Amino acid sequence: MPDFSHSQSAHCESGVAANLLTHQGINISEAMAFGIGGGLFFGYLPFIRINGLPLVTYRAAAGHILQQIAAIPGVRMVQKKFRNRDEAMAELDRALAASIPVGLQTGVYWLPYFPKALRFHFNAHNLVVYGKEGDEYLISDPVFPKPVRCQADDLVRARFASGALAPKGKMYYLAQVPEKLERRHLIVRGIQAVSKMMLGSPFPLIGVRGIRFLAKRLGKWPQRLGQERADLHLGHVVRMQEEIGTGGGGFRFMYAAFLQESAAVMQEHRLQDCASSMTAAGDTWREFAAMAARICKDRARSDDSYAAMVASIHRCAAMEEKVFAELQKWTKQHS
Amino acid sequence: MEIPDHSSDEGITDGLKIVSYALNSKGEYELTPDFVWSPVNVANHQAWREIEKQITKSREKVAAGRVSCLHYYMIANQMDTGLLAQYTGQPRWKVCLHLIPFIFNRLPASTLKNYAKLYKISPDDLIKGRLRPPIYNPE
Numbered sequence: 001m002p003d004f005s006h007s008q009s010a011h012c013e014s015g016v017a018a019n020l021l022t023h024q025g026i027n028i029s030e031a032m033a034f035g036i037g038g039g040l041f042f043g044y045l046p047f048i049r050i051n052g053l054p055l056v057t058y059r060a061a062a063g064h065i066l067q068q069i070a071a072i073p074g075v076r077m078v079q080k081k082f083r084n085r086d087e088a089m090a091e092l093d094r095a096l097a098a099s100i101p102v103g104l105q106t107g108v109y110w111l112p113y114f115p116k117a118l119r120f121h122f123n124a125h126n127l128v129v130y131g132k133e134g135d136e137y138l139i140s141d142p143v144f145p146k147p148v149r150c151q152a153d154d155l156v157r158a159r160f161a162s163g164a165l166a167p168k169g170k171m172y173y174l175a176q177v178p179e180k181l182e183r184r185h186l187i188v189r190g191i192q193a194v195s196k197m198m199l200g201s202p203f204p205l206i207g208v209r210g211i212r213f214l215a216k217r218l219g220k221w222p223q224r225l226g227q228e229r230a231d232l233h234l235g236h237v238v239r240m241q242e243e244i245g246t247g248g249g250g251f252r253f254m255y256a257a258f259l260q261e262s263a264a265v266m267q268e269h270r271l272q273d274c275a276s277s278m279t280a281a282g283d284t285w286r287e288f289a290a291m292a293a294r295i296c297k298d299r300a301r302s303d304d305s306y307a308a309m310v311a312s313i314h315r316c317a318a319m320e321e322k323v324f325a326e327l328q329k330w331t332k333q334h335s
Numbered sequence: 336m337e338i339p340d341h342s343s344d345e346g347i348t349d350g351l352k353i354v355s356y357a358l359n360s361k362g363e364y365e366l367t368p369d370f371v372w373s374p375v376n377v378a379n380h381q382a383w384r385e386i387e388k389q390i391t392k393s394r395e396k397v398a399a400g401r402v403s404c405l406h407y408y409m410i411a412n413q414m415d416t417g418l419l420a421q422y423t424g425q426p427r428w429k430v431c432l433h434l435i436p437f438i439f440n441r442l443p444a445s446t447l448k449n450y451a452k453l454y455k456i457s458p459d460d461l462i463k464g465r466l467r468p469p470i471y472n473p474e
Contacts, residue, residue: 008353008354010353010354010356010366031356031364051382051413109471110470117383119471121413143353144351162421163418163421232381235377235381242374243375243378247354247356248357253356253357256356257364261364286374290374292378293373293377296381
């Protein structure tokens with residue numbers, strides 16, 4: 001039986017990155033991988049539709065974290081995409097025969113070990129294949145507590161799912177890693193990239209401006225769409241924010257965990273303060289989600305309303321603006 | 336977010352234990368297992384109710400003979416004509432035509448086999464118009 005240390009994580013991409021690095025002997029937590037990969041983001045992109053509902057994203061585009069990890073000096077990551085299914089599976093088998101654990105991008109809908117309730121057409125799920133027994137692949141799926149197994153047949157379908165973000169059989173593995181990871185520099189770089197995106201975006205739909213834009217639009221949903229459609233849109237926002245893979249609070253808690261860990265690495269209490277403010281922002285996002293859920297369920301309390309939710313999202317925007325301004329100031333002193 | 340002292344019911348994950356980030360009593364973050372936040376359940380149930388509503392509507396349409404049974408399989412597997420076209424490697428307008436019963440009943444065996452393979456059913460199911468459960472719900 002091939003050996004791979006599986007550890008469960010909250011988000012698939014940072015989990016895969018952390019697990020692959022740990023396998024190569026570089027101990028790194030999921031939150032740290034998320035942070036140095038610059039995984040945090042906000043975007044409200046109503047012109048992209050998912051099941052007919054506008055896209056709200058709390059994280060960087062799929063593949064961003066891995067790209068950043070691959071760009072670390074000394075790390076060499078081999079990435080391949082395929083047109084031909086047989087070729088893709090043969091290449092995977094070759095890597096496994098050389099006992100290299102391989103990361104894959106897959107479509108969740110076709111993975112039979114996933115619980116029924118989560119089987120949507122979502123194509124940017126990452127997992128690690130670390131072995132093959134007969135016709136079954138041994139898979140370390142970071143959101144599952146234990147390694148799982150999957151038939152070759154189903155895995156091919158998952159690797160060649162169609163639709164938005166089609167994986168096209170994408171596979172990747174680490175070919176080379178440095179002996180020791182120089183974390184301090186990577187932490188500064190990761191924070192710098194995220195705060196720049198959150199504060200300095202010229203587009204009104206992303207970063208803190210995006211959060212305010214969402215608040216403005218959300219307030220108008222009941223008049224524009226009618227109550228039923230508005231509730232559906234609202235439920236969609238809550239799902240994007242809180243569903244499995246986010247670590248809770250739209251990735252804000254995971255980022256706070258990263259800041260906390262960085263504070264220890266850098267011996268810097270200011271980062272610890274930022275972690276606390278980030279947690280507060282995450283809590284406010286949760287407050288909003290809880291209120292939204294009550295409205296969706298027709299159990300609204302007397303002070304629950306779309307206007308109240310707008311106010312709560314504006315509070316999130318203000319809090320994050322403050323945290324990232326502080327972080328930006330900090331990175332300027334350290335670069 | 337602080338660790339709650341009770342774990343919520345299985346809910347959306349069908350018993351899958353997930354992990355989330357939460358603060359422990361010392362104010363440090365740790366990954367805590369077995370914690371599904373209930374508003375997520377609400378939102379997810381809402382999404383599934385919407386899907387089930389569409390499936391019921393599609394069943395009625397198929398029964399009334401207004402669309403072919405391919406429409407049911409498409410909706411039950413959360414697809415639209417565009418996605419189905421991509422999966423079967425055909426232009427979208429062809430898929431749209433195949434939703435019309437008159438045209439669907441005259442499709443060649445090869446096209447039916449293509450659809451049947453995608454939904455893991457037999458071509459016979461499509462010819463006879465049997466409505467089997469979607470792919471994530473084998474019975």
